[in-house]
Amino acid sequence: MEGRRAEMSQTRKGPWKAEEDEMLINHVKKHGPRDWSSIPSKGLLHRTGKSCRLRWVNKLRPNLKNGCKFTAEEERMVIELQAEFGNKWAKIATYLHGRTDNDVKNFWSSRQKRLARILQKSGTPSSSSSKLLKMKKEIPGFHDVPVMEAPKLSSSMEELSHSKAQPCSSSYLDNTQTIIKVEQFPELVSPQLYTDANIAQLELMSRGKSPYAETQSQVFFPPIPHLTLSPESQELLAKFEDHYFSQVFAPMDFPELDSGNVDQPFLEPVTSSGFCEGDNPTIPDTFFHDFPADTFDQVEPFPSPLV
DNA sequence: AATAGACTCAACCGCTTGGAA
DNA sequence: ATTCCAAGCGGTTGAGTCTAT
Numbered sequence: 001m002e003g004r005r006a007e008m009s010q011t012r013k014g015p016w017k018a019e020e021d022e023m024l025i026n027h028v029k030k031h032g033p034r035d036w037s038s039i040p041s042k043g044l045l046h047r048t049g050k051s052c053r054l055r056w057v058n059k060l061r062p063n064l065k066n067g068c069k070f071t072a073e074e075e076r077m078v079i080e081l082q083a084e085f086g087n088k089w090a091k092i093a094t095y096l097h098g099r100t101d102n103d104v105k106n107f108w109s110s111r112q113k114r115l116a117r118i119l120q121k122s123g124t125p126s127s128s129s130s131k132l133l134k135m136k137k138e139i140p141g142f143h144d145v146p147v148m149e150a151p152k153l154s155s156s157m158e159e160l161s162h163s164k165a166q167p168c169s170s171s172y173l174d175n176t177q178t179i180i181k182v183e184q185f186p187e188l189v190s191p192q193l194y195t196d197a198n199i200a201q202l203e204l205m206s207r208g209k210s211p212y213a214e215t216q217s218q219v220f221f222p223p224i225p226h227l228t229l230s231p232e233s234q235e236l237l238a239k240f241e242d243h244y245f246s247q248v249f250a251p252m253d254f255p256e257l258d259s260g261n262v263d264q265p266f267l268e269p270v271t272s273s274g275f276c277e278g279d280n281p282t283i284p285d286t287f288f289h290d291f292p293a294d295t296f297d298q299v300e301p302f303p304s305p306l307v
Numbered sequence: 308a309a310t311a312g313a314c315t316c317a318a319c320c321g322c323t324t325g326g327a328a
Numbered sequence: 329a330t331t332c333c334a335a336g337c338g339g340t341t342g343a344g345t346c347t348a349t
Contacts, residue, residue, distance in 0.1 A: 013319075015343090037334060053335070054318070067316090090337055105338070106316060114313080 012046040016055055020045055024052055025060055033061075058102050065098035070107050078104055 012020075023045050031038075033056055036049030045052060059066065070078070074096055081092040089101035089108075096104065 015317075034335090048319095049334075050320095050336095051318075057336090058317070069315095087338070101337070102317075109339085110314060110316090117313085 010046050011040065011048055011051075013051075016059075020047065021055070021060060024055060027052075028056060028060075033057075058100050061100075063098050064100065065103075070099075070103075074099065075107075078107060082108065 024039070027035075027039055027044060033053075036053040039045050039049055039052045040047060047055075058064075077095060078092060081095055085091050087105075087108075089105040093099050093101045093104045
């Protein structure tokens with residue numbers, strides 16, 4: 001009790017120092033990613049076990065995509081998985097290589113904040129909306145967006161799978177798509193998926209041009225501009241068009257991503273190491289026994305094969 | 308160049324869960 | 329069956345960075 005009180009009193013908080021990281025890595029090398037509470041009790045670090053675990057999970061664990069933005073495909077997956085599982089960030093993160101629950105959570109909440117801010121502008125017309133102007137600059141063909149009916153999307157993946165959602169190409173996504181689920185707009189079909197371009201539409205609405213005055217079931221998607229895709233992208237996209245919505249959880253064959261295990265479902269949780277079992281059979285469960293400390297500083301984003 | 312607002316990310320807090328005693 | 333504790337999880341916050349004006 002006294003010892004614990006003493007531990008608490010000298011517990012450090014705030015940003016981690018390189019030496020602390022090193023100590024933690026050494027601990028994991030020796031004991032594996034467990035016994036977190038023994039770290040402060042042994043006097044190895046003046047951090048709570050909780051804090052040590054968090055540091056390991058979010059920053060020091062191998063194969064993390066530190067400092068690398070979510071790809072369009074990752075964004076799509078987060079959207080889909082959030083619709084399926086709700087705010088189960090840890091669960092969602094198991095489907096994304098090298099992403100932690102914290103990453104997913106941060107990604108999601110930043111998008112929500114952004115949308116909320118835009119929606120908040122409703123009633124406060126700003127004819128020179130910088131975002132809108134930016135959008136017009138960035139999205140070819142954004143001007144004079146014609147109206148088209150968006151699918152009603154529900155939280156059910158099954159219903160989603162039958163929707164005729166306009167597929168977004170990779171390159172289009174790369175430039176513009178940040179998808180946001182609108183929860184603050186209950187009069188809309190809910191939950192609804194929004195791209196940045198849709199957000200721009202919301203800005204238009206906030207300037208008094210609400211299409212919802214006429215119908216509540218329409219959402220306005222900007223047309224996908226004409227695109228020139230690489231053959232690889234086209235092939236991949238075609239597969240998404242064919243299968244993504246209808247067979248999200250069904251077995252799927254991606255030869256270019258395949259590492260031999262064709263029976264893996266497309267969206268399959270990755271294992272705790274960040275790789276699926278088939279990825280690298282040379283990595284044992286105790287992979288952390290022999291890596292150099294700087295391994296974690298230079299983890300390259302790997303392609304996102306989910307199998 | 309200065310400033311404000313937006314955005315990202317690391318880390319903390321409090322609650323829940325699950326296993327051992 | 330109950331209690332205790334470590335681990336896990338989701339929500340939140342605040343510092344640092346970026347971007348637009």
